[in-house]
Amino acid sequence: MKLLKARALVLRSRPLGERDRLLSLLTLEHGKISAVAPGARKVKSKLAAGVDYFTCGSFLLYRGRSLYTVSQLEIEKSFRSIRMDIRAYAYGMYLAELTDKLLQEGEPYPEVFRLLLNCWSCLDENKADNELLGRFFELKILSLLGYHPHLKGCLYCGSTAGPFFWSNSSGGIFCEKCLPAEESVFPFSKGACSLAFSLLGMTPAKVSRIRASESQKKELKDFNHHFLQYWVEMSSFQGLAFLEKINP
Ligand SMILES: [Zn+2]
Structure with a gap:
């Protein structure tokens, strides 16, 4: 045995x-x-x-x-405070579901373990905006699994002026001038793109220092889910469906 x-x-x-x-x-x-x-x-x-x-x-x-x-x-x-707060519970559950769906069995992922543990701790201590913490987790786990999004500037000319267009197949953004004709793209404002770029460079504890407008958060959510959908079927997440119900 x-x-x-x-x-x-x-x-x-x-x-x-x-x-x-x-x-x-x-x-x-x-x-x-x-x-x-x-x-x-x-x-x-x-x-x-x-x-x-x-x-x-x-x-x-x-x-x-x-x-x-x-x-x-x-x-x-046992993260008792998460269990007492319906939104924190739904976000915490969603992070666990996403981790479960994205990881293969039989391969160690110590950085993903620490990421999830730290994000659950932040939800438990109610330090950060739960929604931004969720977006941070989505970007970080994809980056740790090798799907790091290139958001620093246009993939072709390096311009940081914006607005940008995200391409799933290229894994990065293009400016208006360099936009390849054949690519299917997601329009991405400079503000929301900068927010995603900042989150990618942070630790979970620092997410509490970030402030974002409701429209930026909405745009970032749409972007992240467009990006995630490329790798995993998003409609199957119970935590996410529940969040949409309580906070449409
Ligand atoms: Zn360009």
């Missing part, structure tokens, strides 16, 4: 049969893994408290034929 000790964040937790839960975990050491938490649906289970969204803990797992099984769990942090 192969035992594995890992520090992990719970990305997803769903019922499995009458007694168990099936978890998607992002471990610091081994990347994303699926694991069964036996008996975790029972109220008296020792595992029940630690297998919900927004848990960071130290897990002891053993490997079966196809899945890991949680043997022991020590909760490190």
Whole structure:
């Protein structure tokens, strides 16, 4: 029997049969893994408290034929304030869903682990604008996974004057003069583009210092989702659908 000790964040937790839960975990050491938490649906289970969204803990797992099984769990942090605030909850859940969808199993992503942990901490401490923190996370996770958007200036001539046109296939922006005729592009104002560029260079704690107008935030959301949609099916996110409902 192969035992594995890992520090992990719970990305997803769903019922499995009458007694168990099936978890998607992002471990610091081994990347994303699926694991069964036996008996975790029972109220008296020792595992029940630690297998919900927004848990960071130290897990002891053993490997079966196809899945890991949680043997022991020590909760490190459970982000209680996120659970009390409906918007923070929806954003936190969306960040976990996005991470779960974008990562492959069997590959370590320590920087993504730290990014998600730090963003959950910011949501928990209610330090930053939740919406900007969500946009920051979207840009950062894509960048960490190798899809870093080029937003410093026109890809062709380097002009920083704006307005710009974003191209998914080129992974960057063009100015009006250099816009390739055959590209399908997303118009991007200089202000929203600068906001995205600033967020990409930040740590989660610094997002609290950023101020943006409602129209810039709306434009950045449209841009990020246009960019994300190129890599992942956006309509499947429950956290995002819920956010649209409470804050259209
Ligand atoms: Zn240009």
